[in-house]
Amino acid sequence: MPDPRENLAAAVTDALPAARADLERLVRIPSIWADPAHAEDTRRSAETVAELARAAGAAAVQIVAAEGGAPAVVAQWPAPEGQPTVLLYAHHDVQPTGGDEHWTSPPFEPTERDGRLYGRGAADDKAGVMTHLAVLRAYQGHPPVGVTLFIEGEEESGSPTLPALLRSHHELLTADVIVIADAANPAVDVPALTTSLRGLVDVTVEVAMLERPVHSGVYGGPVGDALTALCTTLGALHDAKGEVAIPGLARGHSDAPDMDEATFRSDAGLLDGVELLGTGTLPERTWLKPAVAVLGIDAPRVAEASNVLVPRARAMVSMRIAPGEDALAAQRALAAHLESHVPWGAQVTVTPGPGIAEPFTLDGTGAAYDAARRAFSEAYGNAAVETGIGGSIPFIAEFARTFPGAAVLVTGVGDPASRWHGIDESLHLEMFGKGVLAEALLLAELTRP
Template sequence: MTPEEIENAVTAGMPRAVEDLTRLVSIPSVAFPGWPEEPVRAAAALTEELLRSAGLPEVRQVPVEGSFPAVFAEAPAPAGAPTVLLYAHYDVQPPGDAGLWRTPAFTPTLVDGCLYGRGAADDKSGLISHVLALRAFQGRFPVGVKVIVEGQEEYAGERLERFVEHNPDLVRADAIIVADTGNPAVGDPAVTTSLRGLAAFTVEVRTLEEALHSGSFGGAAPDALAALIRVLASLHDDNGDIRVPGLPKGSFLGAGPSEEDFRATAGVLDGVALPGSGSLADRLWASYSITVTGLDVPTVRDAVNAVQAVARARVTVRVPPGGDPATAADDVVEHLRRAAPWGARVEITDRVLGSGYLADTGGRARSALNRAMKRAFGRAPRDIGAGGSIPLVATFGKLFPAAEILLFGAEDEGASIHAPNERVDLEELRRTATTEALFLADYAEF
C-alpha cells in the first residue's frame, strides 16, 4: 500500500473505530480490589472481538496468575519481514467523585470532536489505535504482528511482567509499540523516551486503643490523625523539595514545558506557586516525587468531636529511570517511621513496585517512526519524558535488549487521565493510528 492509500484507509475506518471506542468506554472495567469483576471480563471479551475484526488470524485470552486475562493476537511475518509487538491495556482507573464529572464517567459522550468517559484516553484509545491501524491492511500485514492487551495495568503491580518473564517467546519481537502515552498537546507529536518507576504503599498511624471524646481527652491524648499529618508533612520542605535522604534530584536532557503552559494544563490557580526547584522537565521526568493519593480518616460530613485512634494514607513515590523502586520505598518508609511523633506506631501494608525505563533513541524502528509521525502530524516528533509508570516496559527492555521500544499514543496532557472528565481528541486518535499504520509499512521496507 502507498502512504496515501494507508491514510485514506485509516480515515475511512474512523466512524467504525469511534463506535468501537464508545462500546469499550461504556464498560466500567475497573480492575481494582472491591470492584465487580464481570465488567473487566466483558472488556476482555470485547477486546478479543475487536482484534479479530482487525484481521488477525490468531486471537485468544491468556490467563495471568493473580490477575485478569491478557488478550493476545498474532499474525505471522512475511518472509524476511520483522515482527512488531503492540501493547495496550483494557482496564481503567476508578471514576472517583461522580459529582466532578460533567458527563457520566461510563456514558461516552461526544463533545466538540472529543469523546469523554473514563478510559477514553487511558488506555482504550491505545487499543483502538492499534485496531484502526491494523484494519487499514485488511489482513495483509507488511510485518509480523503480535498484540498483547493487559487487564490490570492501573492497579499497580507486576503481574503481567511475571507472565512475560515466564513466556518470553510469546511476545518476542524486533520492535515494540507501547500505546499508553501521548503528546504534550493535541497536534504536537512526541515520542516518550523515559518513564519514571513506581513505589506505593499504605501507611497506618495508631496511637490509641479507640477514639476518645475530644472534650474529655483532647490536649493530652495522642491524636493519630494529627500524627499522620505531621508524618506526611515531613516528606517535603517549605519549598516543596523532597526531604527524604537517598532521593536525589535528577536531570532531563531534553526540553520540558514552559511554566505558563504547565500552569494552564494543570489548572494551577492564580497566585499559587509551583513546588520544588529545578526545571520542570527535571521535576516531572527525571526526579523523585512523593504524592499522598488517599486518606482513611473521618470525613468532614461525618466528623465527630473525637481524638482519633488510627489514621491511614496511601503514598505513591515516582522513581526516575535508573532508580530502584524497592530502595526508594525503603527510604521513604524509614523517614516516615523516624518522623512519627509521640512514639506513634507506624505500620506499612499493600506495597507495590514498578520499574522505570530510559529508551535508546537511535535505530531503524525509531527512524521509521519519525518519518511516519512527520507525515501524519505534519512535523517531526520530539523526545519527552513521562512522569507516569508502565512497569512492563522495563521488563521488555530487560528481556529483549535488541528490540526497539517506541512509546506514543493518542493521549495528551489535556486529556485528564486519572481525573474527572477524561477525554480523547478524535483527530489525535486518527493521527496516531495513521502514524502506526505508516510505521508498519515503512519498517517492513528496511
C-alpha cells in the same frame, strides 16, 4: 514488493469512521477489572476486541489469561517472508470512574464535545486498542510486516499476572519491535516517544500516643494527640520550596523545552493563587525528580468528631521516584525519614506497601527509533520529541527484560487535556487520526528491502 506507503493516508482516512464507531462500542463496556463487580464486563470487553481482531484479518486469535488474571487478547498477522514482526500492545481495562455524578456526561456513554470524545477509556487505553486495529484495517488485513496484537486486561491494576503471561506465551509474543500505545503527547500536534518513566513506592505510617481517647479539656495541653503528631510528621516530607526533603534521592536534568506554566496549571485544575511545588523546569519536576503525596488518612471524620484526643492515626504516603533510583532503597529512605520526624516521643510504625514499580529509561537510538521519528513527524507535521512520564508503567520494564533483543517504542494518543484516570477523560479526535497514520507509516518504515 509494492510500496506499502502508496495510498496509505487515504486508506487511514477511510478507516477512521469505523474505528471511531468501534471505539465508542468499547467505551460503553465498563471493563473495570479492579472491581470484581465488573469482571464479566472485562471478559465481554476482551471478547469484543477478539471479534474486532478477527474482522481485521487476523490469522489466529485467542483469549488468554494467567491464573487469577484478567483476559487478554493475542492476535496474529504472520510476517511476509524476510520481514520483521512487530508486537502492538494496548490494554482494554479501565480505571473506576471516580463517581459518575461528577462527570459532565455519563462516563460509559461516549459523547463528543468540541472535537473531543469523552468517556472512561476513550483515551486510556481503548484509543490505543483502536489505533492498532485501525492501522490493520487500513492495510486491509495484510500489513507489510508481521504483527502480533497483544491487548492486556489488567494494566490499571498494576499488571500483576503479566510476567506469567509473558513467560507462558513467550514464543507467541516474541517480536523484533514492540510498540506500546499507552502514553501521551505533549500537545495534540506534537508526537512524542516516551523514553523515561518514574517509579513508585508507598508506605503506611501509623502514629500512636495514647492507649485510648481521653477528654481534650481535662488532658489537653500537656498531652498531645496522634493526629497532630501525624500531621507534623507528614509536614516534614517537603521543604519550604516544596522540594521533597528526603535526602539521597536521585534527581535528573532535562534539556527538554519548558512547558507553558499557564497551560500546565489549567490542565492540572490548579486553583488560583496555589503555588507550584519545587524548583527547576516543569519537565524536570514531573519526569526526573521525586514527588511525594499523602493519599489517605485514617482518623475520625469531621462529622463524627468529639472533644477527645485521638490516640492513633495513620496515613498512606506515596512517592514517585526518578530514573536511576533503586525502588527498595527509596522506600527505605522514605520510611526512615518519617520515623526520624515524629515529634514528642510518639510511637511510630512504618509498613512498606506491596506495590513497587522501578523507574525505567529506554535507549532512544537505533533503526526502530529512526523509523518512528520519520513516521511520526510526517503524520503530525511536527518533529517527534522525546519525553518522560511522571507516572509509572511497570510493565514496560517487564517487556524489556523478557524480550531483550526487541526495540521498545512507547507512544500514545493522549494529550495533557485527556485527564487520564480523572473526571471527564477524553480523546482529541483529530490527534487520534494522526496517531493512526503515524503507526501505519511506522509499519511501512520498518519493512526490510
